[in-house]
Amino acid sequence: MKELRVAMLGFGGIAKSHKRAYEQFETEGTPIRLVAVCDIDPEQFTKVEQINLGAARPYRMDGIAQYTDLDKMLAEQSFDMVDICLPTYLHKEYTLRMLAAGKHVMCEKPMSLCEADCREMLEAAKKAGKLLMIGMCLRFEPQYLFLKEIIDSGRFGALRYLNLSRLSPLPKWSFENWFQKTEKSGGCALDLHIHDVDMVRFLLGDPRAVSAVAQDDVTRWQYISSRFFYDQFCVEAVASWMEAPGCRFAAGYRACFEKATVILENNVITVYPADDKPYNPELGKENRMAEEIRLLARCIDEGSEINTVNTPESAAATVALVKKLCESADLGGKILDL
Numbered sequence: 129m130k131e132l133r134v135a136m137l138g139f140g141g142i143a144k145s146h147k148r149a150y151e152q153f154e155t156e157g158t159p160i161r162l163v164a165v166c167d168i169d170p171e172q173f174t175k176v177e178q179i180n181l182g183a184a185r186p187y188r189m190d191g192i193a194q195y196t197d198l199d200k201m202l203a204e205q206s207f208d209m210v211d212i213c214l215p216t217y218l219h220k221e222y223t224l225r226m227l228a229a230g231k232h233v234m235c236e237k238p239m240s241l242c243e244a245d246c247r248e249m250l251e252a253a254k255k256a257g258k259l260l261m262i263g264m265c266l267r268f269e270p271q272y273l274f275l276k277e278i279i280d281s282g283r284f285g286a287l288r289y290l291n292l293s294r295l296s297p298l299p300k301w302s303f304e305n306w307f308q309k310t311e312k313s314g315g316c317a318l319d320l321h322i323h324d325v326d327m328v329r330f331l332l333g334d335p336r337a338v339s340a341v342a343q344d345d346v347t348r349w350q351y352i353s354s355r356f357f358y359d360q361f362c363v364e365a366v367a368s369w370m371e372a373p374g375c376r377f378a379a380g381y382r383a384c385f386e387k388a389t390v391i392l393e394n395n396v397i398t399v400y401p402a403d404d405k406p407y408n409p410e411l412g413k414e415n416r417m418a419e420e421i422r423l424l425a426r427c428i429d430e431g432s433e434i435n436t437v438n439t440p441e442s443a444a445a446t447v448a449l450v451k452k453l454c455e456s457a458d459l460g461g462k463i464l465d466l
């Protein structure tokens with residue numbers, strides 16, 4: 129693979145996880161090189177931020193140019209791809225700007241705040257002839273790839289039901305507190321629930337109908353419980369930003385098959401076969417952030433047709449499905465056909 133030079137835009141909470149992926153590439157000798165970072169807040173270049181995903185760790189900044197002005201970074205640095213870790217309300221504006229500047233774009237999830245923005249982003253990438261990928265990172269997470277493999281292979285028979293959950297205290301670390309402003313984040317539905325909504329689509333395709341109930345508090349849709357209607361099985365997903373401040377972030381699933389129940393909780397998967405002892409399957413140790421960036425880098429090198437797992441069109445369809453769930457919640461849980 130030809131060396132790919134990357135710049136990051138936004139260096140807050142999630143950017144520090146992306147940074148670790150670039151450190152992994154350096155250690156592996158993978159030719160994906162972070163050359164510069166840009167954030168309007170220079171304190172972010174040294175801050176070790178604690179976000180809901182887990183313990184923050186120190187990171188290395190040696191050899192990486194640091195900017196607080198994007199135009200200056202564009203003028204002084206040569207790079208092929210930008211990794212956008214900005215707040216959600218800035219995703220569209222900066223994706224369009226970076227595509228117009230001739231850069232390939234990796235942009236954090238959710239793609240943007242509404243379907244019209246997503247369409248503009250897709251069109252801009254086509255017009256620029258550059259690649260766009262959205263960080264739907266669960267599609268690269270070994271714990272969820274295991275679930276996909278057992279559904280696709282039918283190893284435990286047919287799926288009977290699937291429950292997914294993602295529960296967190298209200299995010300408090302963000303720039304100007306943007307997470308807590310629904311018009312900037314889309315609330316828990318678009319920010320957190322989107323991971324499981326996207327996973328449902330990744331695992332099972334689009335449902336024929338959906339419904340949701342929700343509760344508002346500091347943000348709209350701060351708790352949301354969704355149902356996805358398929359003919360052969362039931363799927364439910366719950367997300368919350370209502371948990372007490374001291375609660376640990378918790379995400380997991382329970383999948384019931386004809387011949388086994390499979391549970392992900394506390395970061396451990398346990399398979400309970402119908403006629404044997406429970407066991408913990410061996411999983412890959414891949415870092416999901418590194419794998420999504422690696423896939424975009426390979427697409428830039430080999431052509432976008434190798435991407436069958438995380439297209440920007442699919443990321444846009446996931447935003448549309450979250451919007452449908454919010455619409456249902458606003459109608460008191462009405463079942464809406466797709």
Ligand SMILES: NC(=O)c1ccc[n+]([C@@H]2O[C@H](COP(=O)([O-])OP(=O)(O)OC[C@H]3O[C@@H](n4cnc5c(N)ncnc54)[C@H](O)[C@@H]3O)[C@@H](O)[C@H]2O)c1
Pocket residue numbers: 137138139140141142143166167168169172179213214215216218236237238263265301302303304319
């Ligand atoms: N994939 C995941 O699991 C995951 C987890 C957390 C957040 N996210 C997503 O990542 C994105 C960023 O979230 P975060 O938690 O890092 O937010 P954050 O507020 O911690 O970080 C955003 C950073 O952008 C900087 N910034 C704001 N405006 C800027 C501008 N115009 N130019 C340059 N820098 C600017 C801020 O100073 C801040 O450092 C969001 O879209 C969020 O939904 C994804």
